[in-house]
Amino acid sequence: xxxxxxxxxxxxxxxxxxxxxxxxxxxxxxxxxxxxxxxxxxxxxxxxxxxxxxxxxxxxxxxxxxxxxxxxxxxxxxxxxxxxxxxxxxxxxxxxxxxxxxxxxxxxxxxxxxxxxxxxxxxxxxxxxxxxxxxxxxxxxxxxxxxxxxxxxxxxxxxxxxxxxxxxxxxxxxxxxxxxxxxxxxxxxxxxxxxxxxxxxxxxxxxxxxxxxxxxxxxxxxxxxxxxxxxxxxxxxxxxxxxxxxxxxxxxxxxxxxxxxxxxxxxxxxxxxxxxxxxx
Amino acid sequence: xxxxxxxxxxxxxxxxxxxxxxxxxxxxxxxxxxxxxxxxxxxxxxxxxxxxxxxxxxxxxxxxxxxxxxxxxxxxxxxxxxxxxxxxxxxxxxxxxxxxxxxxxxxxxxxxxxxxxxxxxxxxxxxxxxxxxxxxxxxxxxxxxxxxxxxxxxxxxxxxxxxxxxxxxxxxxxxxxxxxxxxxxxxxxxxxxxxxxxxxxxxxxxxxxxxxxxxxxxxxxxxxxxxxxxxxxxxxxxxxxxxxxxxxxxxxxxxxxxxxxxxxxxxxxxxxxxxxxxxxxxxxxxxxxxxxxxxxxxxxxxxxxxxxxxxxxxxxxxxxxxxxxxxxxxxxxxxxxxxxxxxxxxxxxxxxxxxxxxxxxxxxxxxxxxxxxxxxxxxxxxxxxxxxxxxxxxxxxxxxxxxxxxxxxxxxxxxxxxxxxxxxxxxxxxxxxxxxxxxxxxxxxxxxxxxxxxxxxxxxxxxxxxxxx
Numbered sequence: 001x002x003x004x005x006x007x008x009x010x011x012x013x014x015x016x017x018x019x020x021x022x023x024x025x026x027x028x029x030x031x032x033x034x035x036x037x038x039x040x041x042x043x044x045x046x047x048x049x050x051x052x053x054x055x056x057x058x059x060x061x062x063x064x065x066x067x068x069x070x071x072x073x074x075x076x077x078x079x080x081x082x083x084x085x086x087x088x089x090x091x092x093x094x095x096x097x098x099x100x101x102x103x104x105x106x107x108x109x110x111x112x113x114x115x116x117x118x119x120x121x122x123x124x125x126x127x128x129x130x131x132x133x134x135x136x137x138x139x140x141x142x143x144x145x146x147x148x149x150x151x152x153x154x155x156x157x158x159x160x161x162x163x164x165x166x167x168x169x170x171x172x173x174x175x176x177x178x179x180x181x182x183x184x185x186x187x188x189x190x191x192x193x194x195x196x197x198x199x200x201x202x203x204x205x206x207x208x209x210x211x212x213x214x215x216x217x218x219x220x221x222x223x224x225x226x227x228x229x230x231x232x233x234x235x236x237x238x239x240x241x242x243x244x245x246x247x248x249x250x251x252x253x254x255x256x257x258x259x260x261x262x263x264x265x266x267x268x269x270x271x272x273x274x275x276x277x278x279x280x
Numbered sequence: 281x282x283x284x285x286x287x288x289x290x291x292x293x294x295x296x297x298x299x300x301x302x303x304x305x306x307x308x309x310x311x312x313x314x315x316x317x318x319x320x321x322x323x324x325x326x327x328x329x330x331x332x333x334x335x336x337x338x339x340x341x342x343x344x345x346x347x348x349x350x351x352x353x354x355x356x357x358x359x360x361x362x363x364x365x366x367x368x369x370x371x372x373x374x375x376x377x378x379x380x381x382x383x384x385x386x387x388x389x390x391x392x393x394x395x396x397x398x399x400x401x402x403x404x405x406x407x408x409x410x411x412x413x414x415x416x417x418x419x420x421x422x423x424x425x426x427x428x429x430x431x432x433x434x435x436x437x438x439x440x441x442x443x444x445x446x447x448x449x450x451x452x453x454x455x456x457x458x459x460x461x462x463x464x465x466x467x468x469x470x471x472x473x474x475x476x477x478x479x480x481x482x483x484x485x486x487x488x489x490x491x492x493x494x495x496x497x498x499x500x501x502x503x504x505x506x507x508x509x510x511x512x513x514x515x516x517x518x519x520x521x522x523x524x525x526x527x528x529x530x531x532x533x534x535x536x537x538x539x540x541x542x543x544x545x546x547x548x549x550x551x552x553x554x555x556x557x558x559x560x561x562x563x564x565x566x567x568x569x570x571x572x573x574x575x576x577x578x579x580x581x582x583x584x585x586x587x588x589x590x591x592x593x594x595x596x597x598x599x600x601x602x603x604x605x606x607x608x609x610x611x612x613x614x615x616x617x618x619x620x621x622x623x624x625x626x627x628x629x630x631x632x633x634x635x636x637x638x639x640x641x642x643x644x645x646x647x648x649x650x651x652x653x654x655x656x657x658x659x660x661x662x663x664x665x666x667x668x669x670x671x672x673x674x675x676x677x678x679x680x681x682x683x684x685x686x687x688x689x690x691x692x693x694x695x696x697x698x699x700x701x702x703x704x705x706x707x708x709x710x711x712x713x714x715x716x717x718x719x720x721x722x723x724x725x726x727x728x729x730x731x732x733x734x735x736x737x738x739x740x741x742x743x744x745x746x747x748x749x
Contacts, residue, residue: 023496037453043546043554044453069554084453086490216546216555219451219492220685221461221518222538228529233522238687252529255638259531263556 001081010140022057030115031093037084048112062111068267100126106188113187118148136161194250209245283320286389296609315400319347329382356405364434370399419443424508429457431514431720434736440483449491461545494687510715517721527623532640536575536679560675567679573603591619709739
């Protein structure tokens, strides 16, 4: 069992947990992910490593409640334990030799962008961190973002905080006003990554995206997480999760991501009803 | 005087109509009377051809003689000397091409039902034996075993019995490897695997789940930082193959590994399970091995009309005859001499948001005919000109075989592998790295449970010799 040593609510649907998992913390690197099961009957879900503390032996995850499993996870509190927690899985982000990078995050994806930005910033790279949220209430980790970047640019869809703009517009503005990026790293909803890549392609800026498809084992065994990258089939769990964004078939990834939508919606409603009954 | 009945005592089975709707075990096992009657068919040949056919050389006539006497525990003890997993092997070994293929009774009639007797003896022991395994005195040596499939479990068990401190590292959340994620409940009940793992624990073996060796700990770290004097790699062949034809990434295309893992490990077939699985109307399983049969029979149990699509003829099906027969009885339709060329997808030109977009709508195939034998000795399938046809369906499962996972190779310097990924090991299982052994599918590529078990035994013996010097 893996104990939850800290839980922090970041916004109404997004929370952070620090999990005691020394074997994972020992090797974790930005860009990698873990797979967890909440309880003995639970499904296996992948979550990107948001932070880690090798000394304390903890790994931080940040999740948004989107379905039955994240709902169950969200009902766990400090001191409770998770059934399974395995990792680190996947390849780490390559950060060597980069001088100036735009790290672009959307929604809960910003939490995944954070450790990458932090690592780049720590090694002296100029990091423009561009994060987008739907509105002010959903903005998370602002202090952490600021500390992990050379400049932090926040946008909201409705203009209630930061600039009223999509991350693609904010990135475009940076490029147009002369920022010379060696690389753009985009992490967030698939549709956001698709449009970031479309933009950076115009400017010929190498762009890396972090894919988070449906997975079971996370070790290359099931192939459920496969994607088309440059016309070749790749497994996100072992070949990724980061790929050359200009080569990823995002439309296929979106379709595959929606494979169990009906099941998931139903399971989520069931889980919510169950927790409501418990409250009564 | 032996029982000269020409045919084997038939195995009692669940009715095909009934079992096609449940996940309970298909073969029900002999009664004690049936077992003793079948055992009496053995001629106790002096030269024991059956033993020569067994990859781990179980003393077959000896254990059968005990069964004939009604001494079932005595029979178990004889099997246990050579096999670590008799309840498993009695169910999934291809006896018809091993021990039973050599049985003298099989020349004119049915061979003795050796596999059925092995299963009976193991089940009898599991149900009746009360003695707990005795934990031997520790000998002070530490060995790490990677993977908890048949090779790893066997190696761990043999070493633990000699007093080694053994830790088994498993990547998934449950021990058992292919026995739990791959082979379905109706062929191998998971309680049997669990019992084997529990027995190992009683012998003092530590089982660490959720440990992906190569990622969270490397082989070198196991030796240098964790103090393991020897390492056995039994990580199997888990990487699924695809055909590289158009449409393979459509929604509704599964590798057999994914489909079976969802069902067997994650119990997606149960109502209310957290892990989803597609409940399809019509399914094509591509391939002709045991895994293809398992996937097809699982899909059938989830309510689908199921086709096996295989490019050679029925005679070349690599699956066990018994599995093919069971599949047919359950209503699986065989399309042999048929090869897929494309998986067709649904696309609504008027509505890009139609949720069915990107889903499987059919499979395009060509008919094949058999030409001259190829390198494998089997007749090479050739495409029949102008034979293209489509089958409308909503799910395709690719059961084309698996290859070893490259994770350990890529994180272990100096570990030599074949081009196709198999770890190179000598006849004792020793790899190119000192005190690092390997066996099972990780070395041979996808093979059988009994061969993996044999490799685990051989390596355990070699590790014992190396460390007790």
